[in-house]
Amino acid sequence: GESVGLHLPTLSxxxxxxxxxxxxxxxxxxDYFIWYKQESGKGPQFIIDIRSNMDKRQGQRVTVLLNKTxxxxxxxxxxxQPGDSAVYFCAENMGGTSGTYKYIFGTGTxxxxxx
Amino acid sequence: AAGVIQSPRHLIKEKRETAxxxxxxxxxxxxxxxxxxxxGQDPQFLISFYEKMQSDKGSIPDRFSAQQFSxxxxxxxxxxxxxxxxxxxxxASTLRTGAEAFFGQGTRLTVV
Numbered sequence: 319g320e321s322v323g324l325h326l327p328t329l330s331x332x333x334x335x336x337x338x339x340x341x342x343x344x345x346x347x348x349d350y351f352i353w354y355k356q357e358s359g360k361g362p363q364f365i366i367d368i369r370s371n372m373d374k375r376q377g378q379r380v381t382v383l384l385n386k387t388x389x390x391x392x393x394x395x396x397x398x399q400p401g402d403s404a405v406y407f408c409a410e411n412m413g414g415t416s417g418t419y420k421y422i423f424g425t426g427t428x429x430x431x432x433x
Numbered sequence: 434a435a436g437v438i439q440s441p442r443h444l445i446k447e448k449r450e451t452a453x454x455x456x457x458x459x460x461x462x463x464x465x466x467x468x469x470x471x472x473g474q475d476p477q478f479l480i481s482f483y484e485k486m487q488s489d490k491g492s493i494p495d496r497f498s499a500q501q502f503s504x505x506x507x508x509x510x511x512x513x514x515x516x517x518x519x520x521x522x523x524x525a526s527t528l529r530t531g532a533e534a535f536f537g538q539g540t541r542l543t544v545v
Contacts (some may be wrong), residue, residue, distance in 0.1 A: 326473060352533060361437075361523050361536035362476065406514045407475060409534075419526070420466065421534055423475040 326405060328428045337395040340391035341424045346389060348422075350411035353382055353393045355404045356426070362407060365393070395429075403431045435459055437439050437537035444512050445543045454509040454540045458526030464488070465507040466534060467499060470521040480509055514544045 331337045343351065349370040354362035364432040367384045368375045368391075375382050391408045405428050409421040438457040446452050458465050464483045467538035468476035468494075478491035493499075496514075501507045513519060521541050525534040 325467045354536075359539075359541075362525075364533055366520070367533055419477050420481050420491065422478060423468075426475055 320364035326426045326428045327429060330430045331398050332432050333398060333400060335398055337393075337398045337402070337429060339393045339406050339427045339429065341391040341393075341396075341425060341427075343389050343391060343408065343410040344422065345410060346386070347414050348412050351382070351384065351391055352409045352411070352421070353380075353391070354407045354409060354423075356407060357404045358415050362409075367408075375432075391424075398429075399431055400431045400433065404431055405429070437524055437535050437539050439522075439524050440453045441540060442538065443543075444458070445545060447545055448514055448516060450514050450544075452511045452514060452542060454522050454524075454542070456507045456509070456524030456526075456537060458505050458507070458524075459528070459535055462526035462528050462535075463505065465501055465505070466525040466527075467493075467509050468509070468523040470523060470524065470539075472520075474531035476523060479509070505510045510540075516544050518542060522530045 338410045340359050353365040356362045366377045366380050366382050368384050373384050379396045383392045405426040407426045408424045412422055440455045453540045466481045467479040469479055470476045479493040480499050485501045497511050499509045521539045523539045524538050525536045527534050
């Protein structure tokens with residue numbers, strides 16, 4: 319069966335509570351960050367992004383915070399729902415050799431929503 | 434709206450065989466990325482193409498090669514397959530450099 323997420327850190331939250339997922343990125347020159355949600359057997363799905371000239375961005379039920387000083391990102395999910403159960407990855411966008419960019423993924427966090 | 438299409442969705446190969454994975458980016462997207470995701474692991478960047486030219490190379494084995502064609506679709510060719518190549522392979526595309534990458538549903542490769 320599907321084993322993505324078997325060895326990932328797990329965050330368990332009660333339905334209706336807020337979730338905070340953290341991520342450390344590696345390159346101080348990265349200027350664009352994305353949070354992705356990955357459900358079992360599916361491709362990563364965009365949640366929210368933030369550029370390095372911002373420290374906070376809000377979406378629908380989600381907020382991303384960026385702390386460039388310590389190279390840290392967090393994803394806050396308000397009123398967590400069962401459908402939020404998935405693996406969450408942050409990705410940093412690093413400049414490439416031809417002026418294009420590649421996305422480097424951080425260690426995912428498995429979010430389990432408890433009924 | 435059209436998404437990134439990958440084919441096949443599932444592939445079973447024997448050791449030492451070859452495999453070809455295909456990726457069809459979102460129309461007008463000019464950049465394609467390939468990632469490999471082992472069980473319980475993060476997606477690992479393999480290679481990317483911009484306007485049909487290789488733009489970045491990550492942890493792609495020498496046994497693998499890839500290219501982007503004139504219609505912007507991309508193919509990942511994998512030879513001398515090993516058991517450790519079993520993984521999910523994702524393709525992503527972007528409209529412009531530095532923009533949000535849209536991912537396909539992946540190809541699950543199993544090497545037996």
